[in-house]
Amino acid sequence: MAESALQHPPLALYIHIPWCVQKCPYCDFNSHGQKTALPETEYISHLLDDLATDAKLVADREVSSIFFGGGTPSLFSAPGIERILNGVRERVNLSADAEITLEANPGTVESEKFAAFHQAGVNRISIGVQSFQQDKLMALGRIHNAExxxxxxxxxxxxxxxxxxxxLMHGLPDQSVDDALSDLRRGIEQLPPHLSWYQLTIEPNTLFASKPPVLPDDDILWDIQQRGHQLLEQAGYRQYEISAYSQPGHQCQHNLNYWRFGDYLGIGCGAHxxxxxAGADQILRTVKVKHPKGYMDLSKPYLYQSQEVAREDRPFEFFMNRLRLLEPCPKQDYGRYTGLAxxxxxxxxxxxxxIDAGLIDETPQSWQLTESGKRYLNSLLEKLV
Structure with missing residues (x-):
């Protein structure tokens, strides 16, 4: 492949709302238990000011998707979400058909607001169910029930x-294969157009890291994954990413942009x-101030850190993202989005x-993850360091 000039990939927007009713013991996201009334109005003003500053980095480039993550964004009111979206349209070039996703808890109060969120401009909801079994929900610190x-x-x-x-999560504390498949069947019965089905991992700086629960062994985990995959395929879901399945036409466009090494603005406390x-042959990673109190301190900038991705790090960063997808990776995308040969x-x-190890298939136009590569993804990525 000849040397390529760096080009702008598609652009998305991530909006972080950090508050939860309570912090889950497995969660390593920047989230904070709700102890007092949410400072919704004040925080939204800061979000929009943050975006106004970041918008200068992207000029008139079109934003193709928005994702409200957290925390629990559904704790905010529908008028608050509408105010954010109106402010976004005033500050960046938002596509008329942009996918706009909001994460939500299954709790009654949040769920009853779904229609209002849609009226506010949200067109996709992501519901954090995790399990339909009460003992597993309690072990995960979740506050909803199966009903x-x-x-x-x-x-x-x-x-x-x-x-x-x-x-939905699998590989939960003391979970059997039958438990995991029962959860998955219950999830499929709800007929969601999209199902995220991922394995619980113990992350540093979480309660589970300090007090690790007993998790299923590797043989049980593999059995869960294999049999769960068959269930999903039989129900008409197609795996398009390591942990994501969808009905035809319902892939998450925002997440696809992440995995295709697209660009994204990140606003809100701790957002990346x-x-x-392209003009400066530069890829920047940004991180915002993490704690809400510091983020909303007018005497300080929202930006905590801005760091250039070194040229020698671009190949691994590209493939670390791209190889989560099961679709072929066009070789021309590598040159376009890394600026490298x-x-x-x-x-x-x-x-x-x-390729020789059977982890990647190659054609003259593309690379693609094999079944073996999907199972041994970490080993594959080690080969590309």
Whole structure:
């Protein structure tokens, strides 16, 4: 592949709302238990000021999707979400058909707001169910029950949304194969257009890290994954990413942009961003001030850190994201979005080793993850360091 000039990839917007009713023991996201009334009006003003500053980095580039993450964004009011979206349209070039996702808890109060969120401009809801079994929900620190989760799916079906997602976890404390498959069947019964089905991992700086629960062994985990995959395929869901399944036409466009090494503005406390400056041959990673109190301190900037992705790090960063997707990766995207040739930093040899090991398939136009590569993704990525 000839040397390529760096080009701008598609652009998305991530909006972080950090508050939860309570912090879950497995969660390593920047979230804070709700102890007092939410400073919704004040925080929204800061979000929009933050965006106004970041908008200068992208000029008139079109924003193709928005994702409200947290925390629990559904704790905010529908008028508050509408105010944010109106402010976004005033500050950046938002696509007329942008996918706009909001994360929500299955709790009754939040679920009853789904139609109002749709009226405010949200067209996709992601519901954090995690499990339909009460003992597992309690172990995960979740505050809803199975009936509330099912009702939330019903509200999502009736809210007029373009799509919605259910989040389910497997590999839970003391979980058997039958337990995991029962959860998955219950999730499929809700007929979500999209299902995120991912394994619980113990992350540093969480309660589970300090007091680890007993998790299923590797053989049980593999059995869960294999049999769960079959269930999902039989129900008409197609896996398009390591942890994501959808009905045809319902892939999450925002997450696809992440995995395709797209750009994204990140606003809100602790939010991360990735911005390409093609003219300067530069890729920037940004991080905002983490704690809400510091983020809303007018005497300080919102930006905590801005760091350039070194040229020698671009190949691994590209493939670390791109190889989560099961679709073929066009070779031309590598040159476009890294500005590098395959001959640089020994990448051609590293890819050849992964191909010889049966972890990647290659055609003249593309690379694609194999079944073996999907199972041993970490080993594959080690070959590309």
């Amino acid at each position: 509330q989760a099912s009702r939330a799916a019903g509200y999502a079906h009736n809210a007029g949304l373009s799509s919605f997602n259910l989040d 961003g990735k911005i390409t400056d 395959l001959s640089e930093f020994g990448l051609a040899g590293k890819l050849a080793s992964a």
